[in-house]
Amino acid sequence: MANPILVRAQTAHGVTTVACLVKHPMDSGFVKKAGKLIPPHYIEVIEFTHNGKTVLTGFWGPAVSRNPFFSFAFKGGKKGDTVGIAWVDNKGERAAVSAKIA
Amino acid sequence: MRRWLLLLLALAAPVAAAAAPNPAADRAAFQGWFRHLFPQLPLAKYVDGPYNFSASERAQWQQIMELPPYGFAVDHGKALFDARFPDGAGYASCFPHGGIGIAQDYPQFDPKTGRVVTLPIAINRCRVAHGLPKLKLTTGDLADIDAYMVRTSRGHKIDVVVPDTKPALAAYEAGKEYFYSRRGQLNFSCASCHLQYPGHRVRGDTLAPALGITASFPIYRSKWGNMGTLVRRFIGCNKNIRSAPDKPDSLAYRDLEYFLTAMSNGLPIAGPGARP
Amino acid sequence: MRGAAVVLLALGIGFAHAAPAPDLAAAKVAVAAADAAAGRARAAGDQWMPTLAALKAAHVALARGDAAAAVTAATHARHLALLSLRQAAEQKRLWRNEVPRQ
Amino acid sequence: MTGKGGCVKHELRILALAALCSLVPLAARAAPTAADIAAGRKIAFTKTLGNCIACHVIPGGAQPGNIGPNLTHIRVLVPHRKDAYAIIFDEPARKPQTPMPPFGRNHILTPAQIRQVIAFLYSHK
Structure with missing residues (x-):
């Protein structure tokens, strides 16, 4: 896959912690290479779901680092449930992945 | 008369010590220096570099390491490593044990060319032997291949051999002189920061100890946003002290890597690493 | 716009005073001396980045025909190169002081 | 000392003198x-x-x-x-x-x- 997302979701004491690593250049559009600006290319919206229901929506932008690492926690997740991650960037490219809570 | 002889001997001893390079004695003194600085810190822990000295950085790092940022580079490096050359061979054919678990034996001294060969340079040599162009030694595909090969060597004890021959010892001694010589407009040596002040802070950055510093390379630096080899870091260090950097494949950097890695013999390979 | 005019004027005055041929010849000599000193510093394995920056400025000024600026930059570059040469010569002896002993 | 090293020393001495000259007005400087x-x-x-x-x-x-x-x-x-x-x-x-x-x-x-x-x-x- 061109744009892989690595996910780790674990639950303990009723709290599920999701950590993910998203492969993306996240070019801000302000950096020059050989005198020419690298065109902006960054994730605009990233959505995290739990069994299909949205639990977190992130509005990212050019200030987020390349290959971002992101982690958050929510209540109500159980072992074996599905966590989904999907993003869309400013060029309309998208990627999605789902994983089971361990 | 006997007193004169003793005095002569006492005078001659230090001269002899300075004249004949002795990597084993140097290593004992080098590691002893760090043990003296941080008596509580086990030797194997030095490979974690700055994270030994800052609790907050360590906590962040441990969280990051759940999904290491160099993961993509290792996967990419493995794909490149496993790909065949146009002549049908692969990287595995150039190295002992098929290139798996051997990073601890580099850099090596090549008696044929009389030069030190680091792992990235060995990867390029392999390419040239099979009719392919060299790759950039600092970052990109080569750093990814390096990352994969180092990943397969994790935990192996660093074992850099300095043969007891004149050219090998000369290369070692040149690397040692480079490490301790002050250079650049700011008048720093490698030792000024990484031997005298490990664990101290330069602005917000914690200085890594020279001992074990090579064990985590190549590294994913958040500042870079991708992988970089040890030579890339040498170049960055030189620029920081306003010293014009050498070429990535220069003898100066090869010898420096030779000396520096030899000082960490016995410590485990911990690369690829992640640094701020 | 006015700023640019002032700069142009200043350059013009510079020309008027520094343009005569002997000055440009002197600048060439100064730049050549700086080049030689920087070459020796490189050979000694201790080139400073500010030396290279000053040297570049000297060459640019010379190409522009600004003899006064070329001499100033070249003199600075030569001073820095000499300082780095002294550093390299001293370190041949002093580096051993930084080696830990047991 | 080689001739080259001596030359460097001499030129640096002149530089040091120049630096000293710029030191002199220090005491006389206003607050x-x-x-x-x-x-x-x-x-x-x-x-x-x-x-x-x-x-x-x-x-x-x-x-x-x-x-x-x-x-x-x-x-x-x-x-x-x-x-x-x-x-x-x-x-x-x-x-x-x-x-x-x-x-x-x-x-x-x-x-x-x-x-x-x-x-x-x-x-x-």
Whole structure:
């Protein structure tokens, strides 16, 4: 896959912690290479779901680092449930992945 | 008369010590220096570099390491490593044990060319032997291949051999002189920061100890946003002290890597690493 | 716009005073001396980045025909190169002081 | 000593004389102005200039390093400004093992800039 997302979701004491690593250049559009600006290319919206229901929506932008690492926690997740991650960037490219809570 | 002889001997001893390079004695003194600085810190822990000295950085790092940022580079490096050359061979054919678990034996001294060969340079040599162009030694595909090969060597004890021959010892001694010589407009040596002040802070950055510093390379630096080899870091260090950097494949950097890695013999390979 | 005019004027005055041929010849000599000193510093394995920056400025000024600026930059570059040469010569002896002993 | 080394020494001696000449008016200089203090502050906190904050704690500087001494009470550490000038100008001449760069000798800062830094450092009571 061109744009892989690595996910780790674990639950303990009723709290599920999701950590993910998203492969993306996240070019801000302000950096020059050989005198020419690298065109902006960054994730605009990233959505995290739990069994299909949205639990977190992130509005990212050019200030987020390349290959971002992101982690958050929510209540109500159980072992074996599905966590989904999907993003869309400013060029309309998208990627999605789902994983089971361990 | 006997007193004169003793005095002569006492005078001659230090001269002899300075004249004949002795990597084993140097290593004992080098590691002893760090043990003296941080008596509580086990030797194997030095490979974690700055994270030994800052609790907050360590906590962040441990969280990051759940999904290491160099993961993509290792996967990419493995794909490149496993790909065949146009002549049908692969990287595995150039190295002992098929290139798996051997990073601890580099850099090596090549008696044929009389030069030190680091792992990235060995990867390029392999390419040239099979009719392919060299790759950039600092970052990109080569750093990814390096990352994969180092990943397969994790935990192996660093074992850099300095043969007891004149050219090998000369290369070692040149690397040692480079490490301790002050250079650049700011008048720093490698030792000024990484031997005298490990664990101290330069602005917000914690200085890594020279001992074990090579064990985590190549590294994913958040500042870079991708992988970089040890030579890339040498170049960055030189620029920081306003010293014009050498070429990535220069003898100066090869010898420096030779000396520096030899000082960490016995410590485990911990690369690829992640640094701020 | 006015700023640019002032700069142009200043350059013009510079020309008027520094343009005569002997000055440009002197600048060439100064730049050549700086080049030689920087070459020796490189050979000694201790080139400073500010030396290279000053040297570049000297060459640019010379190409522009600004003899006064070329001499100033070249003199600075030569001073820095000499300082780095002294550093390299001293370190041949002093580096051993930084080696830990047991 | 080779001929080459001797030549370097000679040329550097002339340079040192020039540097000394710029030292002479130090004593006669008027009290530092607010502009001097502001300029010194900028030099002390800017990486491409003095970057003093990289190693020293200085009042008003964020994320200081801890390699050199805390300069909050520089008046106690170094009572005389001319000693501070000597330290900033060429500390390795006094202590060869110091990590402090020779700011004046190596032309990292000009004598005027060093005086501005001193004006800033001594502006803390």
